[in-house]
Amino acid sequence: MQLSLSTWQEVEHYLESRSGIIMPVGSTEQHGPGGLIGTDAICPEIVARRLGEETGVLVAPTLGIGVAQHHLGFSGSMCLRPSTLMSVVRDCVVSLARHGFDRFFFLNGHGGNIATIHAAIAEIHSEVSMRTRPVERSLRCTLSNWWDSAGVRSISKELYGADEGEHATCSEVSVTWFAFPDHIKKVNLSGRAPAWSGIHDSDDYRRRYPDGRIGSLPSLSTPDAGRRLVDASVKDLAGKLNRFLDEP
Amino acid sequence: MQLSLSTWQEVEHYLESRSGIIMPVGSTEQHGPGGLIGTDAICPEIVARRLGEETGVLVAPTLGIGVAQHHLGFSGSMCLRPSTLMSVVRDCVVSLARHGFDRFFFLNGHGGNIATIHAAIAEIHSEVSMRTRPVERSLRCTLSNWWDSAGVRSISKELYGADEGEHATCSEVSVTWFAFPDHIKKVNLSGRAPAWSGIHDSDDYRRRYPDGRIGSLPSLSTPDAGRRLVDASVKDLAGKLNRFLDEP
Amino acid sequence: MQLSLSTWQEVEHYLESRSGIIMPVGSTEQHGPGGLIGTDAICPEIVARRLGEETGVLVAPTLGIGVAQHHLGFSGSMCLRPSTLMSVVRDCVVSLARHGFDRFFFLNGHGGNIATIHAAIAEIHSEVSMRTRPVERSLRCTLSNWWDSAGVRSISKELYGADEGEHATCSEVSVTWFAFPDHIKKVNLSGRAPAWSGIHDSDDYRRRYPDGRIGSLPSLSTPDAGRRLVDASVKDLAGKLNRFLDEP
Amino acid sequence: MQLSLSTWQEVEHYLESRSGIIMPVGSTEQHGPGGLIGTDAICPEIVARRLGEETGVLVAPTLGIGVAQHHLGFSGSMCLRPSTLMSVVRDCVVSLARHGFDRFFFLNGHGGNIATIHAAIAEIHSEVSMRTRPVERSLRCTLSNWWDSAGVRSISKELYGADEGEHATCSEVSVTWFAFPDHIKKVNLSGRAPAWSGIHDSDDYRRRYPDGRIGSLPSLSTPDAGRRLVDASVKDLAGKLNRFLDEP
Amino acid sequence: MQLSLSTWQEVEHYLESRSGIIMPVGSTEQHGPGGLIGTDAICPEIVARRLGEETGVLVAPTLGIGVAQHHLGFSGSMCLRPSTLMSVVRDCVVSLARHGFDRFFFLNGHGGNIATIHAAIAEIHSEVSMRTRPVERSLRCTLSNWWDSAGVRSISKELYGADEGEHATCSEVSVTWFAFPDHIKKVNLSGRAPAWSGIHDSDDYRRRYPDGRIGSLPSLSTPDAGRRLVDASVKDLAGKLNRFLDEP
Amino acid sequence: MQLSLSTWQEVEHYLESRSGIIMPVGSTEQHGPGGLIGTDAICPEIVARRLGEETGVLVAPTLGIGVAQHHLGFSGSMCLRPSTLMSVVRDCVVSLARHGFDRFFFLNGHGGNIATIHAAIAEIHSEVSMRTRPVERSLRCTLSNWWDSAGVRSISKELYGADEGEHATCSEVSVTWFAFPDHIKKVNLSGRAPAWSGIHDSDDYRRRYPDGRIGSLPSLSTPDAGRRLVDASVKDLAGKLNRFLDEP
DSSP states (O other), X not given: OBGGGSOHHHHHHHHHHOOEEEEEEOOOOOBXXXXXXXXXXXXXXXXXXXXXXXXXXEEOOOBOOOOOGGGTTSTTOOOOOHHHHHHHHHHHHHXXXXXXXXXXXXXXXXXXXXXXXXXXXXXXXXHHHTTSSOOOSOOEEEXXXXXXXXXXXXXXXXXXXXXXXSBSOHHHHHXXXXXXXXXXXXXXXXXXOOOOOOOOXXXXXXXXXXXXXXXXXXXXXXXXXXXXXXXXXXXXXXXXXXXXXXXX | OBGGGSOHHHHHHHHHHOOEEEEEXXXXXXXXXXXXXXXXXXXXXXXXXXXHHHXXXXXXXXXXXXXXXXXXXXXXXXXXXXXXXXXXXHHXXXXXXXXXXXXXXXXXXXXXXXHHHHHHHXXXXXXHHTTSSOOOSOOXXXXXXXXXXXXXXXXXXXXXXXXXXXXSOHHHHHHHHHHOGGGOOOOOOOSOOOOOOOOOXXXXXXXXXXXSOBSOOGGGOOHHHHHHHHHHHHHHHHHHHHHHHHOO | OBGGGSOHHHHHHHHHHOOEEEEEEOOOOOBTTTBOTTHHHHHHHHHHHHHHHHHOOEEOOOBOOOOOGGGTTSTTOOOOOHHHHHHHXXXXXXXXXXXXOOEEEEXXXXXXXXXXXXXXXXXXXXXXXXXXXXXXXXXXXXEEETTOOHHHHHHHHHHHGGGSOSBSOHHHHHHHHHHOGGGOOOOOOOSOOOOXXXXXXXXXXXXXSTTSOBSOOGGGOOHHHHHHHHHHHHHHHHHHHHXXXXXX | OBGGGXXXXXXXXXXXXOOEEEEEEOXXXXXXXXXXXXXXXXXXXXXXXXXXXXXXOEEOOOBOOOOOGGGTTSTTOXXXXXXXXXXXXXXXXXXXXXXXXXXXXEEEOOGGGHHHHHHXXXXXXXXXXXXXXXXXXXXXXXXXXXXXXXXXXXXXXXXXXXXXXXXXXXXXXXXXXXXXXXGOOOOOOOSOOOOOOOOOSHHHHHHHSTTSOBSXXXXXXXXXXXXXXXXXXXXXXXXXXXXXXXXX | OXXXXXXXXXXXXXXXXXXXXXXXXXXXXXXXXXXXXXXXXXXXXHHHHHHHHHHOOEEOOOBOOOOOXXXXXXXXXXXXXXXXXXXXXXXXXXXXXXXXXOEEEEEEOOGGGHHHHHHHHHHHHHHHHTTSSOOOSOOEEEEEETTOOHHHHHHHHHHHGGGSOSXXXXXXXXXXXXXXXXXXXXXXXXXXXXXXXXXXXXXXXHHHSTTSOBSOOGGGOOHXXXXXXXXXXXXXXXXXXHHHHHOO | OBGGGSOHHHHHHHHHHOOEEEEEEOOOOOBTTTBOTTHHHHHHHHHHHHHHHHHOOEEOOOBOOOXXXXXXXXXXXXXXXXXXXXXXXXXXXXXXXXXXXOXXXXXXXXXXXXXXXXXXXXXXXXXXXXXXXXXXXXXXXXXXXXXXXXXXXXXXXXXXXXXXXSBSOHHHHHHHHHHOGGGXXXXXXXSXXXXXXXXXXXXXXXXXXXXXXXXXXXXXXXXXXXXXXXXXXXXXXXXXXHHHHHOO
């Protein structure tokens, strides 16, 4: 059940028995020569929708633009400053809380968002913990990345080993090929990209990783691998989500 | 051409000859008993994609959550504060400007966003006009709503007349039915909703318009009307967009 | 009754029977070769004071500096960023609300302020609608421009027709001449200014409209026209104001 | 020469030989039983205009709403938060600096503004001193209160002695009576108000000083004293202003 | 009793009978050729700890970085923008208020902080005075500088007279020599530094006061003078602190 | 070499050959029944000073108040909101960058700060990567926790095994006992604290972990263990720091 494709009365009905919501959050940034700029939004979105079907938990619209300052050396990358994304997360949570939602499961697709989302959650809790207003409802937020799954890691290792890499990975590219089979862009890659050696600003990133990939060889990606990865992710995250919702 | 489904090298190639981009912006809020909560994001997104195909202009990801405080009395509605949306717009524009984009065509689907987007544009220009830094590139932003089209207005009038309404209109519901034929939710409506009488906060809205609609009777909507409306909108906005891009 | 020329006990007395207040808001910016930089503050201020006399509604001090980034290419123009003006509007409303004021009638004199004031109002309502605190009092704000009046439009058309223009209009200059007869600055204008063709930042404005006027020929202005325009505006806005205050 | 009553071409001409500007800043807040709510804006405005005439220095519009949280226990008082006033001051200075103004003489009428204006000035200088952008022009701002004058203090002492007080003083009320002889509000005061004993928030203020005055007996005020005080203030501030403008 | 060296249970016990806390606040900035960069944090810290012992009032950790934009022309100086320090002060006060602290005695060591701390206090009170939330507890904050003491002034005058100066004073250097006898840095100074002539930004400061001192000859400093100054400050501030805590 | 105990000329001299600086950052929050509230500031401070001696790298003053909203259920805990700490980090980095520092090694003592410091670093880089100003110097920031050390982990495991815990750990308490032997507070603990089960807001924390500890039995702490842990941390972090400074 997707929030965007529901009516307010359906949501009201949902809230009679449940109060959790899946919040997919991604990024819009370069993913190497053949990788889609939307990769980090597409992956959590497809997993979130499947996870929603599996668990019956409502799925919010994907927050598709994230903290990607380090990718701005490559055309088309977009970026919210961390402070902006924190305001977005806060407003989404607070407006949904008005209706009775109180368990927010952020399903993330971009490493660069992790710190900021955790900071956003701490900022939200600070309002309550500092008691500038009476606490009406105890909100809880948690963050999982779609790849935080033993199943996903095992498939990635089996299929790609050292070619998986850290950015524009074989696995995430596979998921986008599974999701958008009409947008598979095969490119000739001469080999694995330079290995991870840290990142600072966007000029630094481009100097270290000239075509945008980090450590990966995504020409090994396949739609079928994408399908397996999504299945594995949904299975493991369903467990996480249910444990979060059942937490006393 | 959608930014999310492109690679950075395709965008770099695009920027060799063009510098415009379509920025769809919507809202996630109640649309009456049978209307989808995503209506105001769905409409500009479908128009934007068709407009991109028609004109060859790149389409950014939809900013799907807008200024909808007045709808928060109905479950599922989400809201960014105006100051938050202004930061989002600013960051998107500034990060795209880094690559060479300098003509931003905001294609909006929600009346409640209009003032804030104009304020956001003025805030962006203030940075340049106040000259806190040397001006490197003259950015231009403009805003059109998908219904700012003689063709759209003419079809709405022809088909719905006084039943069109101001919120959860027959026309916007028709567009969502055209876009998502599997999510058509027929509901029995006893008649036209209360006519427009102003809006203040969310409690005020719910008191004035108890089921969320304003002045409309969207049970008259049809997918076919949606198709015609999208066609008309794309045709008229293509003219607007090209004039904007050609402005000296 | 002007707030600035009242005592706190007079205001306390006023609040025993009324809760509305007129908030004049303007701008300080170039108005062409002969136009006063204060034009957009002077016009709403004179109308507001007369409107206050007519209706017995209290008049707040004029917020005289507005969003005028596009005028910064001309010496003497001042500008608040939209985010700053939004904070000003919020603080004024919130501090007056403490005393019991709950109907705020913004009487505006500058087109460039409209979007920002609407965004400010939405930001104020967001605080309530997002329910971060219990709602104590239902505030309502509305915005009218001094020229939002059939009477004003009719006089402008009768006297100036196509020479009225869009900035440094014959009508607004007439009002300032009526208000400050000692500061009438007659200048030779060789003809009507370039017609409206859009505005982006301040450099763009100056290039399109080299002497600051848009489409107008304010050498046709007269103090007597100013008097008639103020009368017409007050008459029409009194109706609007009373309807706003009487709204259930 | 008042900015509001000038044209942009007059300002451009002024800037050919001068670069200083007087920035009157006040407050809108209770001034005891008979004192005008606008007292702290009226006093610096009348002094600023006379000072401008005396010295030929341009006078900006009065920023009439200040930091007056402690007065909010009395009806009609308005307040900007310090952070808001800091943004206002910053935007005014930065937009005027665009034209070539670089010496800003804040002429203040409200004790509660002093700290915030100094903080605002430090914030403005921080932008330059932190070198986030190349320094184009060395801005200088200074603050004087209209009563920072040996002449003013001497007249106050001569006329009122211990009855002068700290808020709603005999002197400031006299200045408003001189400025607005039609708005003299005589009230019977049973004696001097409670002496200064500190101030915290607005409830605390009202408890300590029940009618709003601090230590004063403004029934002793006269329009003639107001005239003498303005003369004295202008004379002494002219010296201060010229020294500021002549500083190497 | 220092907060940092206490356990939460000790603080809980303290709060059973008391609700005041000493908040030392300083700066990290150049203090002339031989002066320690930490001077303005060291002085209030040593006084605060002694004052805490004398009065039994708890001492918070020192906020050691202040508003020092004007010192940024000298290596090693650090600076918080006023708006940042205001947020820090607000968060510290609000989080301590949660536990029951309601009397905050800011003990300051840097002239450049005074305006900003007063603005921060007004900002905190604005939240209450504007009544955006029900007032739970009446917070009070006050500010004293460690040199606000007749005893301190008398010793400074006796020992240093006109050589005391305004920055990198003999007295503050003496206090640091008393506090850190192992870090006494004797330098040859050819004479008293240039006298106070105002300060604007950091370039202006360095031009006026080339070695960082203002009007002082700190080679006259001695650890023994530091000891006497601390004793005198603690004695006088103890009186101030107790009067503040006893205020009805 | 500590910044606070240096003169500006010593720093200027340092900058002739080096450009790195160690930035200790901690927190002020409950650490269980016997743990010092300053534990998380004390640990990185002592390690930072030793690390500075070992490597010759300058040490900035400790930022001693961090993001600790979840500890506010225990008296004495202080908290900066994440957005506030981000502004503090930004201002410290930017003001030091003015002098030529361009390698910032944040040495952290509090798990709750990690996300926010990473977000702060991304915010700083966003300014450069979004190119709102010409890039003058390529700043680099990195974060290490004092316990990010194989040596530290090995000692903790050897000495405490499963009693080490996650908050108010045996190891951190040992370090404070080593640092402040006069402030060792022995308390009787009936056993290991409840094991880690997640944290949300401050009420949630207190309910899960009633005396403030998580999973630890810090009565096993000893000053001697503290000494060994500091030695191990300094040794391992010296390697990290030097690699960071030598990065091309």
